[in-house]
């Protein structure tokens with residue numbers, strides 16, 4: 001094509017360039033093409049030409065022109081040969097080009113023809129290709145369709161195979177099942193018969209249970225009614241008894257005054273009687289004197305008459321005799337006066353004596369009357385007291401019946417007042433108390449994140465409730481420890497919610513005493529009263545704390561060796577009694593002694609300042625009073641236990657911001673409280689395994705929680721808005737505990753020799 005464009009010829013410059021820069025590195029000129037030329041068979045390669053062109057002419061003598069001219073000539077000669085070779089080559093190339101041009105032309109023609117032919121053929125082929133493509137696409141579509149059909153068919157086949165296999169398996173299992181079902185059907189038929197039988201019996205049992213239940217319900221209602229009446233009667237009786245006691249005391253006072261009066265009167269009477277005796281003696285003496293004087297006068301008169309008879313006697317003698325007679329008469333008359341006076345005195349004294357006899361008689365009759373009234377009153381008092389005792393017994397029985405019906409765990413809720421330390425939004429009321437008939441005193445409502453949560457417990461104490469009011473509701477439970485029951489009262493709640501306040505109260509403030517001191521006072525008072533019924537009690541106290549899951553003896557004088565291994569090991573015996581080895585147990589005789597021990601324990605207890613509470617209890621405090629009683633009349637023996645527990649408060653690590661020791665304490669507290677809830681829920685669900693051993697607290701309280709004791713949980717709640725989440729958690733936990741039926745309280749009483757050992761539960 002290039003050749004055609006240049007008319008088949010190339011200029012010599014171009015040929016030279018071909019020699020210099022052509023693709024072929026060597027241009028060889030054949031011998032035929034050089035025939036007859038000067039260069040003969042000389043061949044030039046590209047390198048030759050290039051070296052020739054770049055050759056520098058060198059002479060031996062730089063300044064010899066001849067030599068330079070010769071070498072130039074030589075060089076020109078070589079150049080000429082080269083040029084000639086080029087020219088020949090060019091001619092040959094031109095010839096060849098011409099030839100090639102012709103050939104090219106014919107080839108182009110042929111090519112054009114061929115192109116025409118080819119285009120025709122191409123068109124033909126294109127149409128064929130198009131046809132083929134169409135066919136191909138159709139075939140591809142068909143193929144794809146066939147493929148998809150095939151895969152679908154394969155899938156269906158595999159599915160069918162699987163279905164067949166499963167159907168076969170199903171068939172065999174159905175066969176087996178059928179056989180089994182036939183067997184079962186037979187046994188089921190038998191079972192149906194027996195179940196029908198049982199169903200009938202169960203229906204009968206159910207109806208009897210329903211009847212029994214309704215009877216129990218009505219009995220419970222009646223019992224509640226009776227209990228209320230008994231309570232009312234008790235109050236009236238107590239009032240009556242106190243009135244009678246008042247009356248009796250005033251009568252006793254009167255009686256004493258009368259006795260004193262009588263004694264005084266008797267004394268006066270004795271004095272008067274002795275005076276009368278003296279007077280009588282005086283009178284007698286005076287009478288004797290008078291008689292003597294009278295006989296003297298008589299003698300003298302006789303003598304006077306004798307002397308008168310003698311008339312011969314001297315007148316002096318007569319005068320003497322007359323004067324002595326006169327003096328005797330004067331003495332006589334003065335003595336008569338004296339006698340008269342004495343008689344008057346005697347009559348006055350006798351009338352006085354008579355009067356005093358009358359008043360003594362009156363006093364004696366008054367005294368007798370008073371005595372009678374007093375003995376009447378004593379009888380009435382004894383009657384009232386025996387009625388009161390009977391009422392008390394009935395009330396206890398009813399109280400125990402209610403507990404038996406309800407289960408041994410009861411829950412009270414106490415909401416403490418808002419304190420100035422409480423942070424957060426305290427304008428909106430977080431805790432409220434329903435005023436409906438059924439909710440009053442038993443319901444509590446908590447507002448959290450705008451949602452109201454309602455709870456109901458056995459008793460709910462509002463922030464204004466006093467320590468005394470709280471104790472009043474607990475006193476019956478405390479009392480049953482003296483009757484031989486195991487009693488456990490524990491305070492649960494968030495840190496700073498008022499547990500220690502409820503259990504211990506404010507030290508030094510008499511009105512703010514908590515449940516523990518009040519319970520002890522009541523127990524010791526009742527002990528005094530029961531002594532009249534011949535009951536003799538012995539009491540022992542122990543106090544411990546569980547700090548970081550380690551028991552510490554709060555009454556030990558040597559608290560440093562609490563970590564000795566094997567010390568304070570908890571053991572339960574088969575009777576449900578618990579012992580803590582090496583724990584200090586102190587015999588106590590008065591509530592004053594216990595108060596002293598309580599103060600000692602409070603000082604030894606682990607308390608620390610936290611973000612949430614200035615005086616936060618960092619441990620669980622367990623106070624135990626073991627009571628052992630015997631009735632000397634009947635020989636009956638009782639063994640009661642009173643456990644009063646102030647738990648450490650739960651707290652959120654994020655909120656308490658505890659670090660170091662406080663953080664460790666908080667972690668232990670939270671862990672043991674969560675163990676407590678796990679145990680309670682396991683008991684509630686009646687699970688086979690109850691994880692009592694997961695913490696020292698739950699293991700120690702095992703008999704109280706899972707056994708036959710009377711247990712009361714006081715859930716303490718803070719009304720602060722910032723504590724709403726924690727309060728909700730505590731109330732939810734308490735509600736679940738309230739719904740638990742854990743066991744039935746059992747009284748520990750016997751007529752045998754009491755086991756000397758005492759225990760927690």
Ligand SMILES: Nc1ncnc2c1ncn2[C@@H]1O[C@H](COP(=O)(O)OP(=O)(O)OP(=O)(O)O)[C@@H](O)[C@H]1O
Nearest residue numbers: 416417495496497498499500501613616617648649
């Ligand atoms: N009913 C109440 N009336 C008046 N003040 C109360 C009442 N309850 C609690 N408080 C006061 O609230 C504060 C915290 O109470 P307390 O120490 O009893 O809480 P706590 O639940 O025992 O806390 P922690 O678990 O941290 O030991 C105390 O200052 C206490 O006096």
